[in-house]
Structure formats: C-alpha cells, structure tokens
Amino acid sequence: MMYKSMLRLFSHVSSSAFSSNLPLHAFITGANRGIGLALTEKLMSEGIRVSAAVRDPEHSGELQDLRIKNADLLCIHQLDVRNEAGIKNLSLEITDPIDFLIHNAGILGPIGKEEEISLESFEEVFRTNTFAPWILSQHFLNHVRKSQLQTIVNITTNFGVGKPEEVEGFIPYRASKENSAFLMRILNSMDPHVRVINLHPGWVRTNMGGPHGELTPSESAEKIYRVLKDTSSKPKDKLEKGIIDVTTYRERVSSPLPGITLGWI
Numbered sequence: 001m002m003y004k005s006m007l008r009l010f011s012h013v014s015s016s017a018f019s020s021n022l023p024l025h026a027f028i029t030g031a032n033r034g035i036g037l038a039l040t041e042k043l044m045s046e047g048i049r050v051s052a053a054v055r056d057p058e059h060s061g062e063l064q065d066l067r068i069k070n071a072d073l074l075c076i077h078q079l080d081v082r083n084e085a086g087i088k089n090l091s092l093e094i095t096d097p098i099d100f101l102i103h104n105a106g107i108l109g110p111i112g113k114e115e116e117i118s119l120e121s122f123e124e125v126f127r128t129n130t131f132a133p134w135i136l137s138q139h140f141l142n143h144v145r146k147s148q149l150q151t152i153v154n155i156t157t158n159f160g161v162g163k164p165e166e167v168e169g170f171i172p173y174r175a176s177k178e179n180s181a182f183l184m185r186i187l188n189s190m191d192p193h194v195r196v197i198n199l200h201p202g203w204v205r206t207n208m209g210g211p212h213g214e215l216t217p218s219e220s221a222e223k224i225y226r227v228l229k230d231t232s233s234k235p236k237d238k239l240e241k242g243i244i245d246v247t248t249y250r251e252r253v254s255s256p257l258p259g260i261t262l263g264w265i
C-alpha cells in the first residue's frame with residue numbers, strides 16, 4: 001500500500017515536460033487506421049496536439065471523426081511517405097516544433113518463404129519502411145530540434161529481426177525493418193540532442209497484424225505512450241539503443257534523491 005503511494009508520489013518526477021503547461025506536438029504517419037489511428041487518439045486524449053499524415057484524407061473516416069470531436073488537437077495532412085517532394089512541401093507547410101516525429105506507416109510486402117521476390121517488391125517495401133523514415137527525419141529535423149522533447153520514434157518490429165534464422169518468409173519486411181532501425185541508430189548518433197528510439201509495438205490486431213494478434217491497437221497505443229512518457233525524462237545517453245519492446249518495457253520509478261531507485265513497474 002505504502003509502496004504504491006510512493007510510486008504515485010514520485011511518478012510525476014519523471015514526466016515534467018509532459019505535465020508542463022507548454023503544449024506538446026506529435027507528427028505521425030499512417031494515422032488513418034491500425035496503430036497509427038489508435039496512437040493519434042491516445043496522444044490527443046493526453047492533450048497532445050497531433051499532425052496526422054495520411055495517404056487519402058477523404059477516405060479516413062475514423063480520423064475525421066476524431067477531428068470533429070476535437071479540432072484544436074488534430075490537423076490532418078495528405079502524405080504518401082514514398083514521395084520526397086510531398087514530404088518537402090509538408091515540412092514547409094508545418095512550421096510548429098515537433099516533439100514526437102513518429103514513423104508509423106508501413107507495409108508487409110510479399111510474405112511467402114518460397115516465392116520469388118521481385119526487385120520492384122523489394123524497392124516498394126524499402127521505400128516505405130526504411131527510406132521514408134530517414135527522408136522524413138531529414139526534412140523535419142529542424143522542427144524536432146526546435147521542440148521541447150526532440151524525439152523521433154520509429155515503429156519497427158522485433159519479428160524475425162536480429163536472428164533471421166528463427167522466422168521464415170516476410171523477407172523484404174524483416175530486412176526493411178531491421179535496416180530502418182539501423183538507420184535510426186545512425187541518426188541518433190548524429191545529433192547530441194535529438195533522441196531517436198526504435199519501438200516494437202507488440203503483435204497487434206490490425207490489417208497488418210491479422211486477427212490473432214495479442215493486443216488491440218488501443219492497448220498497443222497505451223503501451224507506446226507509456227514508453228514515450230518514461231523515455232522522455234531520461235538523459236539521451238541512458239536511452240535503450242536497441243529495439244524497445246513496449247510489451248515488456250519496465251518503467252523506472254525514479255527517486256528525488258540521487259542514486260536511489262524506488263522500484264520498477
């Protein structure tokens with residue numbers, strides 16, 4: 001009981017930017033469905049302003065509903081992440097600082113283990129999953145640098161990544177996601193202040209994850225938010241360099257006294 005009260009008492013210590021009066025702003029790609037839509041809704045429910053980028057705003061009904069409910073917190077933009085000219089134009093259109101630049105848009109591509117993979121398929125999957133996060137980050141880097149939290153978030157996966165022998169099939173997808181995490185680590189090393197993290201969102205019941213996933217999109221979004229909140233309080237050199245699995249992430253409860261950790265939740 002007392003332990004829980006202490007946790008509650010000190011939990012705010014690690015989230016000062018979140019509880020400050022200055023509004024936070026997130027930019028998220030692929031926000032019209034799945035994890036992107038759920039994360040948009042979660043961030044808005046926490047009072048964070050969201051610039052939501054989607055390929056086809058006119059057919060983004062659920063996102064449009066969120067805007068009707070709270071127009072102050074949501075702005076919808078058209079963007080195909082494979083289109084560098086579109087990315088550049090949008091980076092000129094959006095002038096506000098971006099606290100969280102979230103690379104969420106992604107595709108699976110061919111999944112079979114024996115099918116031939118065309119160069120075109122590889123290019124399509126890498127353009128979307130690997131190159132787009134890098135190109136977007138380049139064009140929006142100054143927006144991130146001007147913000148309070150200066151964080152770039154890459155939604156990647158731990159599925160068949162790191163140990164390629166353990167999973168069959170999904171070859172372009174796994175290769176593209178592993179390389180996107182690699183590029184994000186390079187980006188992280190290039191700027192002393194901008195923080196770049198790679199997240200695995202869990203196995204989620206979306207079009208991509210299928211009906212047997214372990215989490216609903218909202219559950220995944222809750223866990224992603226928890227990680228964002230916790231990591232935003234940590235010094236850059238204390239951030240996890242590998243892919244953070246949001247389903248097993250343990251939040252460190254910090255003590256106001258230096259050197260003392262109260263526990264883990």
Ligand SMILES: NC(=O)c1ccc[n+]([C@@H]2O[C@H](COP(=O)([O-])OP(=O)(O)OC[C@H]3O[C@@H](n4cnc5c(N)ncnc54)[C@H](OP(=O)(O)O)[C@@H]3O)[C@@H](O)[C@H]2O)c1
Pocket residue numbers: 029030031032033034035036054055056079080081082103104105106107128155156157158159200201202203204205206207208209210213
């Ligand atoms: N679901 C899982 O279990 C799982 C596990 C690990 C990682 N992830 C990652 O989580 C992210 C979201 O996945 P999800 O499960 O929510 O998938 P999803 O339901 O299939 O949604 C994918 C989103 O990406 C967008 N997108 C695809 N290509 C795009 C492009 N060229 N330009 C702009 N937007 C594009 C889609 O927009 P359209 O509607 O226009 O196609 C859609 O909004 C992906 O990066 C995925 O790799 C998912």
